[in-house]
Amino acid sequence: MSMQGRHKTGQALMHAILVVVAIYTLAPLVFLIFNSFKSNNEIVDSPVSAPSSWSFQYIISAAQQIHFFRAIWITFVITIISVLLLVMVSSLAAWVMVRSKSILGTVLYLGFTAAMLIPFQSLMYPLLDLFEKIGLKNIPGLIFMYGGFGLSMSVFLYHGFIKSVPQSLEEAAIIDGANIFQMFFKVVFPLLKGTTVTVIVLNGMWIWNDYLLPFLVIGNSNGVKTLTLELYFAKLTSGQYGNPWELIFPAVLVTIIPIVILYIFLQKYIVAGVAEGAVKM
Template identity: 75%
Template sequence: MSMKNRHVLGEAVRHLILIILALYTLAPLLFLFVNAFKSNNEIIASPVALPEHWTLQYIKTAMEAINFGKALGLTFIITFFSILLLVIVSSFAAWAMVRSKTILSNIVFLCFTAAMLVPFQSLMYPLLSVFEKMGLKNVQGLILMYGGFGLSMSVFLYHGFIKSVPASLEEAAVLDGANLFQMFFKVVFPLLKGTTVTVIVLNGMWIWNDYLLPFLVIGNKTGSKTLTLELYFAKLTSGQYGNPWELIFPAVFVTIIPIIILYIFLQKYIVAGVSEGAVKM
């Protein structure tokens, strides 16, 4: 076999493997999409078959069952302000640690990175007890929790990339009369676009889809449920909305659509941002 034929065969094998992996990854989404348009009887009879009739009725019913509009708004507010808090605090903290160049800053950074290894379950009950005593078992407290738990990874990503930002840019800004905050937000922060998008997407997917923290902090409070909580409690009371499968599949489908759209538009920045933050350590 000639070298050219070997190259063509190797490329074909690689593409075949990638196609198989892509189908394996997309199969759950395709399964969810197909069954979101089917009745309970159709799902039970043949869960992998296409719907006999494509109708939006099941999706409409599911959106009513999970109070989609109100839950979507609350989930967006929690995700937006949690990410805003994470981006501002973690980027500024990472910049301060990089530019400090002291033993203390290195120790603080090591504490941030070590925090990524601490499981949430080990802190769950003490943290909830403290927040309850402070009157923060509400949406505001939930945002603070997300900001705290996402801080370690975000600082790690920002810290690695900020090391590659020339300090001479900041020195020039100081000579032009910029103060500390102007120097960071007008000179340094615009250079962190790739890492910032990565932090937004990774934390956004986690916060949007999270069930445990909203359940522990908000619980079954009337009018204060995220999409995942609405989905859970609607499932418990699914008898009043029809059979459970024709509620669960379309409800899950409409719940994940916003975060999928965000990921599709920002996916090209993710790999670049992770490599920028990790390789340049």
């Protein structure tokens, strides 16, 4: 076989593999969409087939049962404040560690990096006990927890990229009369756009979809539940005699739609941002 023939065969094989991977990846989403438009009996009888009629009644009913608009507002507030806290604190912390060029800065950075390896389960009970004693088992406490647990990865990403930012830019800003905050937010921070978007998307997806921390911190508080908690407790109250599939599938669908839209618009920044933070170290 000629070189050109082998090249075409390799390309065809690669395309076939990519098609299989794409089908494998998209199959759960298609399965979710199909079953979001079916009744409970139709889901049980033919779970993998398309719905006989595309009615939005199940999605509307599910949105009402999980108090969608109230829950999405609470989840949105928690996610936005937590992500803003993470971006501000981690970018400033990483910048100070890089520019300090001291043993303390290196030790702190290694500490943040090592913290990524500590499983949450090992800290769960003592941390919750501490937060209960100081009165932080509420939304502010939940935001504070997210800020703490997301800090290590965010600092790691920022630290790697800030090393590639020329220090001469900061020195020029100082000569022009900028103070330390002006120097960071007007000179350094705009250069961190790719890494910042990556930190926002990765932490935003985690916080938006998280179930464990909201369940442990705010639990079954009346009127104060995230989307994942509303989905869980709606299932409990509706599924005494089996799984209410006509609630679960459409509720999951409306829950993931906002974060999927965010991911679609910002996906091009994710790989680039991770590469910037990981390679330029």
